[in-house]
Every structure is written in C-alpha cells, then in structure tokens.
Amino acid sequence: MKKIAILFPGQGAQFKGMGKDVFPLFPELTELASDILGYSVERLCVSDPEGKLRYTDYTQPALYVVNALNYYNLKNERPELGDAHFLMGHSLGEYNALLAADVFDFETGLRLVQKRGELMARAREGGMAAILGARIEQVRQIISDHHLDEIDIANLNTPTQAIIAGPKESMVAAEKAFDSSGFTYYPLNVSAPFHSRYMEDAQAVFVRFAAQFAFRSPKSAVIANYTARPYENNAIEATLIKQIANCVRWVESVRYVMDQGDVEFIEVGSTILTKMVKEVGSERNLASVGLS
Known part of the structure; x- marks a missing residue:
C-alpha cells in the first residue's frame, strides 16, 4: 500500500494573489487570522496594495494561513489525506506540518509564526x-x-x-x-542570515515566547528540519525552536521518508518542494542501479 507524505512550502513560495480561492471557503478562520495579525490577511495575500508581502514579518504569517487553508480544502476534497503517514514542511512550512499533525491549533500556530517572523525580520547584518x-x-x-x-x-x-x-x-x-x-x-533577497548561528539571539527570545503554549504529541510522523527524523514526543518544543538557528536538512528528510517504502509526495499550494523531491529521488534511483 502506497504511503502519503504531505509537503508544506516555506518562505519563497509566496506570491501576490495566493489564497484567493480558499479565503472565501473559510471565512471564520480568515477573520480570526486577521484579528490576531491586526490587518486583513486576505487583502495582503490577494492584492498586496502596500507591497508588504515580500517582508519576512508579513510573509511568514501570510504563508502559514494560506498553507493551512489550502490543506483544509485539500482534505475536504480528499479526506484520506487527513491520515497521511508523513508530514513535512520546509522552514516556515514545518509549522503547517505540525498543525496538520494536531500538535497545536490554528491560532497557536499563527501566534508562533507571527512572533517568529517578527524576530527574524529584526535580524540584520547578513x-x-x-x-x-x-x-x-x-x-x-x-x-x-x-x-x-x-x-x-x-x-x-x-x-x-x-x-x-x-x-x-x-x-x-x-x-x-x-x-x-x-x-x-x-x-537571495533576504535581510539576514536565517538558519545559521547568527539567529541564536532570535532563537533565545523565541524560547521564552513559545513556553506559554502547549504542544501535543503528533498524530502522524512529522519530519523535523533540525534532525531529518520524526519529532519525538518529549522534545517537540525544543526541536521546533532549534530550527531557527540551524540548517534545514531537507535532502536527508526526503531520503528518510523514501526509505520507509512506496511513498506518494503531495505538496500543498506549490510545486517548489515537489521539484526538490524529484531531484532527490532521481539520484536515489541512479544510486540503486550503480549509476551515481
């Protein structure tokens, strides 16, 4: 039986007009997100009249919301995806993977991402x-x-x-x-050296912020960027926090999931990660026949 891995893209997948098809389908979540953020997330994503979507502190919560709504819509169309064997997110997308695994609810995830975006936006000099x-x-x-x-x-x-x-x-x-x-x-058009030692100050602040929230055990295997392995129940908060100042080990993560059997990778709202997965898979296939 083919296993399913759901992929959630991170920063870089944003574009003006994103989410226009799903915002009307989830008016309550859209309103909740806007209330938390203090601005219309739908207006930001669909029309971006002030050109803010490219800034990290706006990009991250916007993409989290759109990823979530796209996932909920996809799950309505294909209910079996709610029982995916693996959930994977690249950088910011890992928060959506944890949301899909019921580690926290939509509001908690958005508040975490909002703070993360603010802290990363403050970082400079790199x-x-x-x-x-x-x-x-x-x-x-x-x-x-x-x-x-x-x-x-x-x-x-x-x-x-x-x-x-x-x-x-x-x-x-x-x-x-x-x-x-x-x-x-x-x-890359970024303001700071993300996922490096230079984010340790931001990570330290995020530790204190994240401490106010509760994290549940994931209902499906969520592959952590920091370890390239599934989250462990007793280290969910610590593992997520370490992602900020450490390498995103995407190649290793994909290889780990591929090693678990026949897996179908389904990306939410983008094709960026799908292309990466195909390259990893192509090399793996060549290696299996001794051609790499």
Whole structure:
C-alpha cells in the first residue's frame, strides 16, 4: 500500500494573489487570522496594495494561513489525506506540518509564526545565497579551503543545491570563492542570515515566547528540519525552536521518508518542494542501479 507524505512550502513560495480561492471557503478562520495579525490577511495575500508581502514579518504569517487553508480544502476534497503517514514542511512550512499533525491549533500556530517572523525580520547584518551545481561535499570543501569560517550552511535542499548564510563581508568573499570554483552563486533577497548561528539571539527570545503554549504529541510522523527524523514526543518544543538557528536538512528528510517504502509526495499550494523531491529521488534511483 502506497504511503502519503504531505509537503508544506516555506518562505519563497509566496506570491501576490495566493489564497484567493480558499479565503472565501473559510471565512471564520480568515477573520480570526486577521484579528490576531491586526490587518486583513486576505487583502495582503490577494492584492498586496502596500507591497508588504515580500517582508519576512508579513510573509511568514501570510504563508502559514494560506498553507493551512489550502490543506483544509485539500482534505475536504480528499479526506484520506487527513491520515497521511508523513508530514513535512520546509522552514516556515514545518509549522503547517505540525498543525496538520494536531500538535497545536490554528491560532497557536499563527501566534508562533507571527512572533517568529517578527524576530527574524529584526535580524540584520547578513545575507544568504544559493549555491547551484555543487554537491554538499564540494560546498564544505570550498568553505574550508577559502577559510570562510563565518559562513554556515543554512539549507540542504537537493543533492546539488545548498543555501549558505553569513555576515555581509563573508558573503562577498564566498561569492568570489564559489565563482572561481565554477559554481553558480545566487544571492537571495533576504535581510539576514536565517538558519545559521547568527539567529541564536532570535532563537533565545523565541524560547521564552513559545513556553506559554502547549504542544501535543503528533498524530502522524512529522519530519523535523533540525534532525531529518520524526519529532519525538518529549522534545517537540525544543526541536521546533532549534530550527531557527540551524540548517534545514531537507535532502536527508526526503531520503528518510523514501526509505520507509512506496511513498506518494503531495505538496500543498506549490510545486517548489515537489521539484526538490524529484531531484532527490532521481539520484536515489541512479544510486540503486550503480549509476551515481
């Protein structure tokens, strides 16, 4: 029997007009979200008249809400998806995975995400870049060879796509190093080095904020970005918090789920993660026949 894994995208999947089909289907949740946030989340997502959707403190709660409504709508259409074997979210999307696993309710998740977005938006003095075409071993070797000690690996998205993060001066040096090595260095439009050691102050504040909420045991296996393994019942809050200042281990997470048998991956509201999963799967298939 084929198992099901539901995927929830994170920051980068947002776009003007998102959610326009699902906001009218869930008026009470839409109103609740707007009351919590202090502005119309539907207006922000659908028309974005003030151009705020691209800012982290607006992007994160907006995407959380749209992901949630898209998931609820999908579950109404396909009730069997409510019993998915695996739930996975990339960075911000992990909050939607935990919501789908009934670890917390919609309101709690939104308040957590709102605070997370605020804290991450306050962080400055750094940047992030995608390194395309390089394997993780090559990325690590270049960082070592060029003594880029202030650079962290923030995301491992596919076998040939990593995200690095660090202070601005170090990112300039990293660009030169990766360019000279023949790999594509693509700067990301972010205000800070997310998922790196430089987010530890924000993480410390988030610890205190998250302490006021209760977390239930997940009803399905939620794969944690921090460990690339299912959340453990006695460490849910701690594991989620550590995500802020640590690498998103997406490749390992996908490989773990693929190793559990015949799995169908279904992405909510986007195709970004689906493309990553296909690349991971393609390499895995080649390896199984000795071609990689």
